[in-house]
Amino acid sequence: MNVQIQERSAPAAGRQGKGFVQVIDVVKKFGDAVALNHVSLTIEKNELFALLGSSGCGKSTLLRILAGFETATEGKILIDGEDLARVPPYHRPVNMMFQSYALFPHMTVERNVGFGLRQEGVPKNEIAERVNEALDLVQMRRFAQRKPHQLSGGQQQRVALARSLVKRPKLLLLDEPMSALDKKIRQQTQFELMNILNKVGVTCVMVTHDQEEAMTMADRLAVMSEGEVVQIGGPTEVYEYPNSRFSAEFIGSTNLFDGVVVEDEPDHVYVEAPGLPARLYINHGITGPLGMNVSVSVRPERVLLSRAKPQQPYNWVQGAVKDVAYMGSYALYRVELGNGRMVTANVAGLVLSQGEAPSYGDEVFVSWSESSGVVLTK
Amino acid sequence: MIKPSKPMSVSVLGLGYLFLYLPIILLVIYSFNESKLVTVWSGFSTKWYATLLDDDELITAAWLSLKIALMTAFASVVIGTWGGFVLARFGRFRMLTLFTAMINAPLVIPEVIQGISLLLLFVAMEQLLGWPQGRGVFTIWIGHVMLCVSYVAIIVQSRVKELNLSYEEAAMDLGATPFKVFFVITLPLIAQALISGWLLSFTLSLDDLVLTAFLSGPGSTTLPLVVFSRVRLGLNPEMNALATIFILLVTIGVVAANQYMRAAERKRAREMRMAFQSESTLAETDNSPVMARQAEGASKPALLTRKGVQS
Ligand SMILES: Nc1ncnc2c1ncn2[C@@H]1O[C@H](COP(=O)(O)OP(=O)(O)O)[C@@H](O)[C@H]1O
Numbered sequence A: 001m002n003v004q005i006q007e008r009s010a011p012a013a014g015r016q017g018k019g020f021v022q023v024i025d026v027v028k029k030f031g032d033a034v035a036l037n038h039v040s041l042t043i044e045k046n047e048l049f050a051l052l053g054s055s056g057c058g059k060s061t062l063l064r065i066l067a068g069f070e071t072a073t074e075g076k077i078l079i080d081g082e083d084l085a086r087v088p089p090y091h092r093p094v095n096m097m098f099q100s101y102a103l104f105p106h107m108t109v110e111r112n113v114g115f116g117l118r119q120e121g122v123p124k125n126e127i128a129e130r131v132n133e134a135l136d137l138v139q140m141r142r143f144a145q146r147k148p149h150q151l152s153g154g155q156q157q158r159v160a161l162a163r164s165l166v167k168r169p170k171l172l173l174l175d176e177p178m179s180a181l182d183k184k185i186r187q188q189t190q191f192e193l194m195n196i197l198n199k200v201g202v203t204c205v206m207v208t209h210d211q212e213e214a215m216t217m218a219d220r221l222a223v224m225s226e227g228e229v230v231q232i233g234g235p236t237e238v239y240e241y242p243n244s245r246f247s248a249e250f251i252g253s254t255n256l257f258d259g260v261v262v263e264d265e266p267d268h269v270y271v272e273a274p275g276l277p278a279r280l281y282i283n284h285g286i287t288g289p290l291g292m293n294v295s296v297s298v299r300p301e302r303v304l305l306s307r308a309k310p311q312q313p314y315n316w317v318q319g320a321v322k323d324v325a326y327m328g329s330y331a332l333y334r335v336e337l338g339n340g341r342m343v344t345a346n347v348a349g350l351v352l353s354q355g356e357a358p359s360y361g362d363e364v365f366v367s368w369s370e371s372s373g374v375v376l377t378k
Numbered sequence B: 001m002i003k004p005s006k007p008m009s010v011s012v013l014g015l016g017y018l019f020l021y022l023p024i025i026l027l028v029i030y031s032f033n034e035s036k037l038v039t040v041w042s043g044f045s046t047k048w049y050a051t052l053l054d055d056d057e058l059i060t061a062a063w064l065s066l067k068i069a070l071m072t073a074f075a076s077v078v079i080g081t082w083g084g085f086v087l088a089r090f091g092r093f094r095m096l097t098l099f100t101a102m103i104n105a106p107l108v109i110p111e112v113i114q115g116i117s118l119l120l121l122f123v124a125m126e127q128l129l130g131w132p133q134g135r136g137v138f139t140i141w142i143g144h145v146m147l148c149v150s151y152v153a154i155i156v157q158s159r160v161k162e163l164n165l166s167y168e169e170a171a172m173d174l175g176a177t178p179f180k181v182f183f184v185i186t187l188p189l190i191a192q193a194l195i196s197g198w199l200l201s202f203t204l205s206l207d208d209l210v211l212t213a214f215l216s217g218p219g220s221t222t223l224p225l226v227v228f229s230r231v232r233l234g235l236n237p238e239m240n241a242l243a244t245i246f247i248l249l250v251t252i253g254v255v256a257a258n259q260y261m262r263a264a265e266r267k268r269a270r271e272m273r274m275a276f277q278s279e280s281t282l283a284e285t286d287n288s289p290v291m292a293r294q295a296e297g298a299s300k301p302a303l304l305t306r307k308g309v310q311s
């Protein structure tokens, strides 16, 4: 199913325009507190772009600047080439789906969805037509006469989506779209939402703290931390080639080995890590001087466990199995190294079923291939 | 915790309620007394209710009171809502604390002082500007509004503060100007606070005696003023009848409002329960084989990348 990710990210990577939405060097300060620190992003037309980061990192602030509820202290925002700094929220070609949905409780579904069109002075019959169209899109037509409190969370979300799409915005903003939903229906809703967004073809910025959600839904994502963008890229790219310790640890889990660069060629690097019996060999070059302090990230699924010492003279270490957590299709092993550090390894179900997998307390060799490590300089 | 014995708590409770309601019960009973002497029971009669209907002074005063109360309620809600909204929303401007304290102060300033100061103001204004000429409905109205605005402002302020900003932001996001948002979204959402404020102002104005005494003039005697002046001359069975009618109206009003609200609440709770149930059944259908397979297959990339298994 990795295919799906590639499928969705491929066109995005191919679309190298000059950017439909441009966030240029935006700074936002609340008093002395810096919520956004020189953030720059480019979002292509019809792209689903996720802002991913832990709570308090400034994602919502950026979204609210795009919507016009906050003004940037410095920097510029261009949507379709238009500078929006002086445009109030009620004149922006931008619509937002709120985290709490914010459906007006005193209006029916139909009136909620039609609200934006009524503000524009669209003729009555056209409003009715477009509202029905939007409700059909989210399959909520038969609930048109209900009030928001008569709907379930999932239904409310779909009405909120219809309401923010009915004005055909140039940019759609989703603030934590799944956070108010029951876990049970979250996953299905993610795919429904993606289908709808693909169908209408709208440029979309989504905020989330859930990396799973961002990875599933987004064409590209920006990893944010403390008001700064750490990395921008497609889900696969960010996962396979994190550019920093933060990205590597925030997206998925990983094993980090700290060390210094002892040999740096265009096609490979050797890193010496204190406490490891062998050097680390990575088959890609880096830009940095010899002796530089780096971390090497190795994803658990890239780690092999064996009872025999590996053939290769590099990328191995010895340890004892400390924990085994059976996860269904695979098992999560935690191996304690001589110096007390832990290495996490995933062992696939196939190996487990063949009865060759090490068990608790076994002495094992941990190893990985030269293409599995990623050198992180930040 | 010490648990009081049952007979004990029942009797204490009984005494408490007796203290609250015995005077009212007596009043209602004596309103049906035939005798003109309020304290001597001489037989059942409804004649004081008949007298009441013929009492032109009383009826005129009642109409006047009603008129002033309605005017006061509307004006207080308009001004108080404005004030409360501003205090709640445009928070943290300079001297906000001062303004908040100043809107609260009229609640604790004795009415006598408010009455005297307003009277002084009106008299001074009349001498300087020739307006308002004498005292009457207009001056009473001003005084009552002054009294009630604070209550409304406080009710509205606390309601607006707890209102989720995202409703208003959503409306603005959809193209409504701030002015329009206030009338189309904010006001309907705080309607309950407005109704409470309106009712409170109405009742405060309807039975206000002290302030009214300072601000009324000839030909503007409100019902409380009439009642007070009559009762000062001695207890009066006609007043008992009047009070009984009031109690009846208020009771009916309160009970009806209560019933209505409880019914509405129950209906809402039922509808929300039904909406929730529809979601659970939705989730159940998701587990049907076809859907389950779809969801499972589709969910893989996220699961894989999170747990980091390589396929
Ligand atoms: N209106 C505000 N006034 C002051 N500080 C704010 C305001 N809004 C957000 N912040 C601060 O800015 C930072 C980023 O907030 P936010 O964008 O909401 O984070 P996130 O959505 O990523 O959780 C936080 O430290 C928060 O406290």
Ligand SMILES: [Mg+2]
Pocket: A056, A059, A060
């Ligand atoms: Mg947030």
